[in-house]
Amino acid sequence: MTTRLYSFAAGEQGDWTVTAQAAVIGEPLPAVRALSVLPGPVPTVDHRWVLRGITSNERYVERAEREVLVAKQQGLGRAPSTCAVLIPIRKSVAWWALTQDERRAVFETRSKHIEIGVRYLPAIARRLHHCRDLTPDEPFDFLTWFEFAPADAQAFDVLLAELRASEEWHYVDREVEIRLTRG
Amino acid sequence: MTTRLYSFAAGEQGDWTVTAQAAVIGEPLPAVRALSVLPGPVPTVDHRWVLRGITSNERYVERAEREVLVAKQQGLGRAPSTCAVLIPIRKSVAWWALTQDERRAVFETRSKHIEIGVRYLPAIARRLHHCRDLTPDEPFDFLTWFEFAPADAQAFDVLLAELRASEEWHYVDREVEIRLTRG
Numbered sequence: 001m002t003t004r005l006y007s008f009a010a011g012e013q014g015d016w017t018v019t020a021q022a023a024v025i026g027e028p029l030p031a032v033r034a035l036s037v038l039p040g041p042v043p044t045v046d047h048r049w050v051l052r053g054i055t056s057n058e059r060y061v062e063r064a065e066r067e068v069l070v071a072k073q074q075g076l077g078r079a080p081s082t083c084a085v086l087i088p089i090r091k092s093v094a095w096w097a098l099t100q101d102e103r104r105a106v107f108e109t110r111s112k113h114i115e116i117g118v119r120y121l122p123a124i125a126r127r128l129h130h131c132r133d134l135t136p137d138e139p140f141d142f143l144t145w146f147e148f149a150p151a152d153a154q155a156f157d158v159l160l161a162e163l164r165a166s167e168e169w170h171y172v173d174r175e176v177e178i179r180l181t182r183g
Numbered sequence: 184m185t186t187r188l189y190s191f192a193a194g195e196q197g198d199w200t201v202t203a204q205a206a207v208i209g210e211p212l213p214a215v216r217a218l219s220v221l222p223g224p225v226p227t228v229d230h231r232w233v234l235r236g237i238t239s240n241e242r243y244v245e246r247a248e249r250e251v252l253v254a255k256q257q258g259l260g261r262a263p264s265t266c267a268v269l270i271p272i273r274k275s276v277a278w279w280a281l282t283q284d285e286r287r288a289v290f291e292t293r294s295k296h297i298e299i300g301v302r303y304l305p306a307i308a309r310r311l312h313h314c315r316d317l318t319p320d321e322p323f324d325f326l327t328w329f330e331f332a333p334a335d336a337q338a339f340d341v342l343l344a345e346l347r348a349s350e351e352w353h354y355v356d357r358e359v360e361i362r363l364t365r366g
Binding site: 003005054056057058059060062063065066096099100102104130132133134135136 | 239279280282283285317319
């Protein structure tokens with residue numbers, strides 16, 4: 001059985017080398033040189049910091065959108081995908097107080113979150129990890145891991161700029177961006 | 184800061200006395216005499232078993248439904264509410280593979296889960312705890328804790344029968360029912 005829980009373990013050494021790290025909104029994370037994405041939990045004591053997230057059922061994707069996503073997307077770990085970006089975000093109390101229909105309206109009807117992501121498939125692969133319900137005290141709500149080839153790095157920047165310009169991002173109250181290369 | 188995580192710690196002693204315990208669907212839980220509902224995590228070793236769940240944002244409730252719920256509901260811990268029922272359930276792989284619109288259609292459009300619950304407010308108070316994303320290996324997906332006065336016990340039985348007769352319950356693959364009285 002494959003786990004749904006992943007640990008992003010950061011420090012001096014790891015499978016991915018950090019090329020840039022910045023706090024976009026709110027508190028930064030301690031600077032690190034490298035990071036590994038490991039299945040399951042890992043002891044925090046062995047690393048500078050560890051973020052944990054769990055893959056889960058989709059919260060907003062509808063059937064027609066799922067069909068498009070599944071038809072276009074490819075997995076992580078493709079050989080040419082030597083670039084990765086980890087984006088931990090936390091959403092505000094105001095976001096979590098919205099009802100399901102209100103969150104869906106912000107997320108897709110007005111912010112086009114799914115539609116934007118689909119436009120960059122299969123080039124930019126991603127995996128979403130949920131943290132909010134692991135414990136009541138997680139530092140972030142979501143960890144998104146992106147992988148792409150160096151030739152798609154500019155396209156990734158556009159994708160990121162589009163999401164950050166959306167109404168949904170008004171509800172992001174902490175965001176860190178960590179860029180990496182494999183090896 | 185109040186926690187969102189609760190532990191249902193069961194064994195020989197506790198704040199609530201078990202009056203009946205049964206496996207409704209699938210594997211039973213070991214029989215116990217009493218149970219306490221404790222904020223935060225507790226060591227499993229001190230109890231016969233411990234189930235943990237976390238309160239979270241609503242996954243299906245829409246704005247108009249929220250208004251009705253908030254207007255009618257009352258909290259846990261009311262003095263006349265000396266009866267409680269804990270219902271741990273797990274939903275099937277088929278449920279979790281549905282998209283958001285499909286789950287909403289089963290949950291409310293066809294099963295009237297919210298509408299049924301509203302009908303029994305404020306008499307039957309409840310709190311929903313999510314377990315599925317605490318770890319990848321939780322024995323249940325949800326723990327629902329109900330409280331009501333002895334005079335409302337028959338109404339509770341009807342509420343439960345209505346939910347179990349719904350299409351949504353076709354997706355329940357494990358369910359345990361534990362009835363309790365305070366003290």
